[in-house]
Amino acid sequence: MHLQIPADVATVIKRLREKDHEAFVVGGCVRDAIRGVDPADWDVATDADPSEIQSVFKRSLYTNRFGTVVVRQGDHEIEVTTYRVEAEYSDHRRPDAVAFTESLQADLSRRDFTMNAMAWSPEDGGHLVDPFHGRADLDARIVRAVGDPDERFREDALRMLRAVRFGAVLGFTIEPATATAIERNAHLASTLSGERIQQELLRIIRGPVPSVGFRMLSNLGILAVIAPELERCRETPQEKVAAVDVFEHSLATLDAAAAEMPPGTPSEDDLILRLAALFHDIGKPDTHDDGHFHQHEFVGEAIARRILRRWKLDKATVEQVAHLVRNHMFWYQPDWTSSAVRRFIRKVGLESIPVLFALRKADNIGSGARAPRMFALDELWLRVQGEIHRANTFSKRDLKVDGNDVMAALGLRPGPEVGRILEALFERVLDEPELNEPATLIALAREVHSRPPG
Numbered sequence: 001m002h003l004q005i006p007a008d009v010a011t012v013i014k015r016l017r018e019k020d021h022e023a024f025v026v027g028g029c030v031r032d033a034i035r036g037v038d039p040a041d042w043d044v045a046t047d048a049d050p051s052e053i054q055s056v057f058k059r060s061l062y063t064n065r066f067g068t069v070v071v072r073q074g075d076h077e078i079e080v081t082t083y084r085v086e087a088e089y090s091d092h093r094r095p096d097a098v099a100f101t102e103s104l105q106a107d108l109s110r111r112d113f114t115m116n117a118m119a120w121s122p123e124d125g126g127h128l129v130d131p132f133h134g135r136a137d138l139d140a141r142i143v144r145a146v147g148d149p150d151e152r153f154r155e156d157a158l159r160m161l162r163a164v165r166f167g168a169v170l171g172f173t174i175e176p177a178t179a180t181a182i183e184r185n186a187h188l189a190s191t192l193s194g195e196r197i198q199q200e201l202l203r204i205i206r207g208p209v210p211s212v213g214f215r216m217l218s219n220l221g222i223l224a225v226i227a228p229e230l231e232r233c234r235e236t237p238q239e240k241v242a243a244v245d246v247f248e249h250s251l252a253t254l255d256a257a258a259a260e261m262p263p264g265t266p267s268e269d270d271l272i273l274r275l276a277a278l279f280h281d282i283g284k285p286d287t288h289d290d291g292h293f294h295q296h297e298f299v300g301e302a303i304a305r306r307i308l309r310r311w312k313l314d315k316a317t318v319e320q321v322a323h324l325v326r327n328h329m330f331w332y333q334p335d336w337t338s339s340a341v342r343r344f345i346r347k348v349g350l351e352s353i354p355v356l357f358a359l360r361k362a363d364n365i366g367s368g369a370r371a372p373r374m375f376a377l378d379e380l381w382l383r384v385q386g387e388i389h390r391a392n393t394f395s396k397r398d399l400k401v402d403g404n405d406v407m408a409a410l411g412l413r414p415g416p417e418v419g420r421i422l423e424a425l426f427e428r429v430l431d432e433p434e435l436n437e438p439a440t441l442i443a444l445a446r447e448v449h450s451r452p453p454g
């Protein structure tokens with residue numbers, strides 16, 4: 001077998017070998033190269049210790065205590081790591097310390113899955129080191145723990161989520177003994193930090209058919225530990241007819257969102273849409289009452305926020321997802337006036353319109369033929385676009401006068417009265433965009449000012 005590796009990586013290996021060290025590409029990049037996929041990054045393992053690595057490479061950086069030296073070679077930053085074994089695991093999440101080893105075999109045996117525990121050297125015509133038969137598992141599309149699966153998941157509970165992530169993203173099956181060990185140890189996922197959970201879950205959510213991963217998480221008992229709010233949706237019927245539960249509907253909506261996102265969408269918007277699709281009905285279990293879910297969008301907003309904060313997502317993402325969940329229940333009637341359409345745009349926010357419509361479309365698709373659809377979605381979209389072109393006034397920033405203009409014209413000092421006047425002007429312009437002219441607005445401002453509130 002011959003693997004294609006970048007010349008820079010081959011150079012790094014060659015230079016280590018010239019100094020009588022062993023050196024191999026290892027882990028995920030070997031797996032990906034065998035699959036014919038371009039690896040995200042190339043990792044090299046060696047028996048040289050960090051100071052020896054640094055003496056071989058002048059342009060290198062020793063950044064962490066895990067024995068990894070970052071080597072700049074050509075256009076590549078290659079992580080060169082001393083063979084290591086984990087010393088001790090006490091809290092199921094992180095090795096307490098690392099111990100260097102001389103043995104490639106030992107280094108491979110502490111890796112998570114057989115397909116991630118292979119090494120390859122381009123030297124001597126190229127050879128693969130594959131003590132756990134990762135190649136065969138890769139060909140058979142199987143995720144199998146290296147060694148005793150119970151032990152491996154007890155050492156690091158994140159491996160359970162990684163198993164699901166690889167299974168879901170690559171479309172592989174989790175080997176039965178590995179799966180059973182996950183079921184037995186699923187409770188240990190409670191020890192994982194939100195950051196580490198987030199990392200694997202986002203990979204699942206961003207995958208091509210994300211429902212597969214969530215169904216696996218649920219069936220293996222992990223979801224009940226890391227997102228009990230979502231697990232509960234399995235017991236809540238989506239409608240009066242209990243044919244489909246809220247969990248399956250949420251997953252169908254998530255898959256539809258993943259499939260519907262137009263190519264070229266910025267990846268943050270794509271992630272926000274997918275998260276909103278997953279959580280849009282998360283308020284239903286708490287509001288379930290005879291097939292109705294009164295105000296589930298508000299309850300759901302709070303729950304989505306709580307989950308996303310627990311997973312340590314950044315504030316902007318949390319807020320945008322919460323906003324979409326809260327607003328996903330809009331209804332439209334063809335007899336809406338133009339000003340009703342503009343009020344809708346203002347409430348939702350101009351920037352959120354495309355992703356909110358994408359969410360609603362995914363929700364419709366995720367409901368199949370069962371739920372009452374919003375047939376007029378396309379019509380509302382056209383009317384919204386029309387208003388956006390026509391009016392251009394959806395926030396106070398769009399007013400043709402600002403607080404300074406109002407203060408100057410009316411001889412006012414800064415204070416709440418200026419804000420009240422601007423708010424009133426904005427309300428009027430929402431109803432009648434033609435009023436958005438400086439002279440007209442100043443005249444209106446005088447009128448508003450002469451009529452104090454209350």
Ligand code: ATP
Binds near residue numbers: 026110112113116159
């Ligand atoms: P990708 O980078 O495509 O997500 P990967 O397998 O390269 O997948 P990384 O997190 O980059 O994942 O890890 C690199 C390698 O380190 C893995 O292939 C595996 O051999 C090992 N590894 C990573 N995380 C763990 C873990 N929690 N337990 C054991 N080995 C791990």
Ligand code: MG
Binds near residue numbers: 029
């Ligand atoms: Mg990697």
